[in-house]
Amino acid sequence: MNGLKKFYMNDKIVVPVFAVITSLFIAAIVMIMIGKNPLMAYGALIFGAFGTKGALINNLMKTTPLILTGLSVGLGFRAGLFNIGANGQLIIGALLSTYVGSKMIAYPFYLSIPLMLVTGMIGGALWAAIAGWLKVARGAHEVITTIMLNYIAVFIANYVVNGPFQAPGGVPKSPEIAYSARLPILATSGATWLSAGIFVALAAVVVVYILVEKTKLGYEVKAVGFNPYAAEYGGISIGKNVVMAMAISGALAGLAGTMQVMGVYYRYLGALGGSMGFDGITIALIGQNDPIGIAFAAFLISSIRAGSNQMQIAGVSKNIVIIIQGIIIFLVAANRLVKTFMFWKRKEVEGA
Amino acid sequence: MGKTDKKDYSEYAVVMEKIVKRFPGVLANDHVDLFVKKGEIHAIVGENGAGKTTLMNQLYGLLNSDSGKIYINGEEVKIKNPNDAIKAKIGMVHQHFMLVDRLSVVENIVLGMEPVYGPFFARDKARKQISELSQKFGLFVEPDAIIEDLPVGIQQRVEIIKVLYRGAEILILDEPTAVLTPQETDELFKILGALKAQGKTIIFITHKLHEVMAITDSVTVMQLGKVTGVVKTSDTNPRALARMMVGREVLLRVEKGEAKIGKKILRVENLHVNENRGLEAVKGLDFSVNQGEIVGIAGVAGNGQTELIEAITGLRKVEEGQVIFKGIDATNFSPKRRRDMGMGHIPEDRLKHGLVAAFPLYYNFILGKHDDPRFCDGEFLKISDIKKFSNALVKRFDVRPPLINLLGANLSGGNQQKVIVAREFSFNPDFMAISQPTRGLDIGAIEFIHKSIISMRDQGVGVLLVSMELEEIFSLSDRILVMYEGQIMGEVTPQETTTEEVGLMMAGHKLEDLRAQEA
Ligand SMILES: Nc1ncnc2c1ncn2[C@@H]1O[C@H](COP(=O)(O)OP(=O)(O)OP(=O)(O)O)[C@@H](O)[C@H]1O
Ligand SMILES: [Mg+2]
Numbered sequence: 001m002n003g004l005k006k007f008y009m010n011d012k013i014v015v016p017v018f019a020v021i022t023s024l025f026i027a028a029i030v031m032i033m034i035g036k037n038p039l040m041a042y043g044a045l046i047f048g049a050f051g052t053k054g055a056l057i058n059n060l061m062k063t064t065p066l067i068l069t070g071l072s073v074g075l076g077f078r079a080g081l082f083n084i085g086a087n088g089q090l091i092i093g094a095l096l097s098t099y100v101g102s103k104m105i106a107y108p109f110y111l112s113i114p115l116m117l118v119t120g121m122i123g124g125a126l127w128a129a130i131a132g133w134l135k136v137a138r139g140a141h142e143v144i145t146t147i148m149l150n151y152i153a154v155f156i157a158n159y160v161v162n163g164p165f166q167a168p169g170g171v172p173k174s175p176e177i178a179y180s181a182r183l184p185i186l187a188t189s190g191a192t193w194l195s196a197g198i199f200v201a202l203a204a205v206v207v208v209y210i211l212v213e214k215t216k217l218g219y220e221v222k223a224v225g226f227n228p229y230a231a232e233y234g235g236i237s238i239g240k241n242v243v244m245a246m247a248i249s250g251a252l253a254g255l256a257g258t259m260q261v262m263g264v265y266y267r268y269l270g271a272l273g274g275s276m277g278f279d280g281i282t283i284a285l286i287g288q289n290d291p292i293g294i295a296f297a298a299f300l301i302s303s304i305r306a307g308s309n310q311m312q313i314a315g316v317s318k319n320i321v322i323i324i325q326g327i328i329i330f331l332v333a334a335n336r337l338v339k340t341f342m343f344w345k346r347k348e349v350e351g352a
Numbered sequence: 353m354g355k356t357d358k359k360d361y362s363e364y365a366v367v368m369e370k371i372v373k374r375f376p377g378v379l380a381n382d383h384v385d386l387f388v389k390k391g392e393i394h395a396i397v398g399e400n401g402a403g404k405t406t407l408m409n410q411l412y413g414l415l416n417s418d419s420g421k422i423y424i425n426g427e428e429v430k431i432k433n434p435n436d437a438i439k440a441k442i443g444m445v446h447q448h449f450m451l452v453d454r455l456s457v458v459e460n461i462v463l464g465m466e467p468v469y470g471p472f473f474a475r476d477k478a479r480k481q482i483s484e485l486s487q488k489f490g491l492f493v494e495p496d497a498i499i500e501d502l503p504v505g506i507q508q509r510v511e512i513i514k515v516l517y518r519g520a521e522i523l524i525l526d527e528p529t530a531v532l533t534p535q536e537t538d539e540l541f542k543i544l545g546a547l548k549a550q551g552k553t554i555i556f557i558t559h560k561l562h563e564v565m566a567i568t569d570s571v572t573v574m575q576l577g578k579v580t581g582v583v584k585t586s587d588t589n590p591r592a593l594a595r596m597m598v599g600r601e602v603l604l605r606v607e608k609g610e611a612k613i614g615k616k617i618l619r620v621e622n623l624h625v626n627e628n629r630g631l632e633a634v635k636g637l638d639f640s641v642n643q644g645e646i647v648g649i650a651g652v653a654g655n656g657q658t659e660l661i662e663a664i665t666g667l668r669k670v671e672e673g674q675v676i677f678k679g680i681d682a683t684n685f686s687p688k689r690r691r692d693m694g695m696g697h698i699p700e701d702r703l704k705h706g707l708v709a710a711f712p713l714y715y716n717f718i719l720g721k722h723d724d725p726r727f728c729d730g731e732f733l734k735i736s737d738i739k740k741f742s743n744a745l746v747k748r749f750d751v752r753p754p755l756i757n758l759l760g761a762n763l764s765g766g767n768q769q770k771v772i773v774a775r776e777f778s779f780n781p782d783f784m785a786i787s788q789p790t791r792g793l794d795i796g797a798i799e800f801i802h803k804s805i806i807s808m809r810d811q812g813v814g815v816l817l818v819s820m821e822l823e824e825i826f827s828l829s830d831r832i833l834v835m836y837e838g839q840i841m842g843e844v845t846p847q848e849t850t851t852e853e854v855g856l857m858m859a860g861h862k863l864e865d866l867r868a869q870e871a
Contacts, residue, residue, distance in 0.1 A: 214732055214733055214735065215731050215732055215733060216722060216723055216728050216731050216732070216733060217731065218733075219715065219722050219733060220722070222708075222711070223708050223711070223715075223719070226708045226709070226710040226711065227704075227707075227708045227709065227710070229704045229705050230704070230705055230706065230707060230708045230719065231708070232667060232687060232705075233665075233667060233687060233697065233699060233705040233706070233719075233720070234687075234719035234720040234722070235686065235687045235688030235689075235690075235691045235692075235720050236688070236722075237686070237688070
């Protein structure tokens with residue numbers, strides 16, 4: 001029994017931890033080769049990520065949407081779906097919730113905040129459900145359809161904030177949301193602040209964990225993801241669960257966009273999603289599709305990004321961070337390699 | 353180490369010495385010794401989970417031993433991976449096929465050793481080599497068929513050709529006959545005989561003791577990870593082997609009373625069903641199953657039985673005709689609806705349909721009934737109740753090891769089957785479609801499952817049983833339908849027919865013609 005637990009730990013925790021340590025090590029070698037001092041660089045990285053109150057606030061602020069897009073992609077993976085459309089879902093979610101939020105001037109916060117959250121999630125869910133439906137009804141692969149939907153979402157958003165839903169002044173951005181719809185601010189430092197969005201993201205971690213591990217829906221979604229034939233045999237509808245899984249995945253991405261609106265920009269801006277949708281893929285991989293793992297992975301990615309600026313200032317190119325990230329992904333994706341390696345190690349230890 | 357310590361194993365093709373292999377919670381091989389003489393057919397027998405497959409996986413390099421040594425033709429070798437094994441001219445046909453579903457027969461066989469023209473795959477060369485091989489050993493396969501479209505029996509042949517293609521001198525066959533019909537088994541035995549005559553050494557795992565008696569030269573018996581006996585085949589008999597395997601006397605034939613036939617529960621009318629490639633596989637079947645009886649469907653694999661069962665259980669579209677269940681036209685009902693109406697199903701392919709291999713056992717035990725109020729409360733699974741239920745089943749059906757957190761994939765083949773059977777029985781269905789229920793099970797487990805099927809029947813369940821084992825059909829069925837090319841050749845009862853007659857029907861002779869000839 002104990003052995004079994006260890007076995008599980010191996011897969012889910014040891015692989016990513018091993019990957020992170022190895023990548024830092026390899027990146028250090030690269031830095032030595034280009035004549036930089038890795039200890040100094042990592043010192044700067046850590047300082048840049050956690051060294052000051054401002055750094056930590058900035059870091060956690062950036063972690064918030066990454067947790068959500070990571071959960072979005074990770075949940076898709078659990079259902080055997082490759083949702084590359086988190087970006088599009090995030091945009092649609094943010095756009096819709098902004099619209100609702102901008103109409104909330106006369107409402108108290110206990111109505112406007114939940115309403116915005118819900119519309120953001122519905123927007124993302126519907127957008128993703130289109131891809132789910134296309135897969136079920138037409139057999140169109142979700143990788144293709146979600147990428148196409150990403151483009152469509154970008155163009156819709158560009159049109160809307162340049163026309164019908166443009167703030168006065170001719171700049172491509174939407175009007176602001178109501179004050180009552182802004183998330184409470186937990187801490188500020190200079191021009192950055194941390195909103196209660198981080199709690200929304202952490203709550204989403206718990207909800208997704210419960211959904212995946214404790215509910216009927218989670219059971220069905222995983223069965224479809226692991227073995228659709230057996231799922232069908234067991235009376236589980238593949239179509240329904242594919243659409244559901246896509247919708248929930250999209251809702252999480254939509255929530256990520258909504259957090260950017262409610263906690264950071266207070267309006268819709270074209271740049272608000274950045275590459276978060278794609279970062280979600282990285283994060284889900286590193287977090288082994290496990291909600292708690294994803295939360296850590298999001299914090300990790302956010303930290304090395306946040307720290308990279310400080311590293312740049314210290315004279316080491318911030319692109320080193322891309323190397324680190326690349327190696328982590330490689331090692332996690334090639335987890336067989338890591339496991340085999342660790343297996344040999346263990347055997348040597350036992351043999352000794 | 354003095355020179356005198358060096359053992360002379362030169363008369364043996366394979367020696368495995370003091371092999372130990374431990375899995376979390378299980379000692380799968382506990383200092384196992386195996387001696388296989390050159391050119392012999394050596395059987396390994398033992399209960400489900402005894403460690404046979406594990407032992408062979410180490411010989412083939414799929415698993416690495418914790419300790420122990422392997423000698424091939426007297427020389428110690430280190431086999432770390434299948435490539436090392438192939439270099440040592442060892443080939444293995446696995447209990448669960450290792451074919452790429454989407455590739456063709458030719459592509460699967462040559463995979464990794466493709467003949468080429470420069471950088472290009474020489475498909476015509478590959479096809480020619482393979483047709484030579486299949487002709488030489490009488491293993492016919494359609495070279496361009498896609499694996500997933502082929503019945504299991506044919507996939508098996510592909511596996512065997514694949515091993516021969518790689519030039520194996522030592523062949524490991526892990527329960528090769530579990531998926532074959534008696535006729536196909538006879539063919540296989542001829543092939544094995546021919547291979548042996550050419551000096552190849554064969555290690556043969558089976559649960560069927562008459563097969564051991566028929567073709568092997570010696571036998572190693574395993575129980576719970578240990579070797580409990582090594583005998584020459586000519587010095588033993590099935591009863592003695594059974595006792596060595598299970599440690600008690602086993603009934604090799606089931607006993608059953610008169611059937612108490614009840615109401616009609618399932619009726620199939622003019623049923624037409626297609627196979628994967630769109631060709632008609634079931635061609636207008638009519639029959640019914642009553643409560644309290646076992647209707648057996650005999651036939652050579654690939655004559656529409658798979659498609660028939662899938663159509664009845666809702667996994668395959670019906671092209672024409674009707675499936676009437678409990679008096680209701682259920683032709684277009686989802687599998688779920690049929691289950692909820694009281695239809696159980698033990699599928700033919702346990703890893704494809706029967707189990708989610710990546711799920712722990714306790715999840716697999718509720719597959720198909722996960723939304724039953726016993727297992728979920730609204731949207732939430734009652735994990736602790738599910739675990740309790742699973743623990744009870746594991747105990748009642750003697751699943752080994754009895755660890756419900758283990759993944760389905762980590763059970764031995766026979767124990768996976770026990771999980772499926774346990775689950776379907778536990779749902780108390782009124783009708784049960786059963787395909788190959790004892791494929792790959794050891795004799796003790798077969799006895800248990802046969803008894804369970806009969807007790808279901810005695811409780812009034814209607815059973816439709818598909819089996820390639822004529823013996824199983826004869827000993828369980830109250831009525832026998834024989835299928836050939838999607839049609840029923842005749843209906844008989846086991847009392848009034850003979851295996852010869854059923855065998856002829858399986859080959860395409862209609863019962864009325866046979867009876868007319870007799871008269
Ligand atoms: N990968 C694995 N992880 C954990 N346990 C395993 C694994 N593979 C096998 N086992 C366990 O090792 C034991 C031996 O299994 P093995 O598959 O060798 O049995 P077997 O003799 O081939 O049985 P069968 O006749 O049912 O095929 C079983 O208890 C099984 O559950
Ligand atoms: Mg086995």
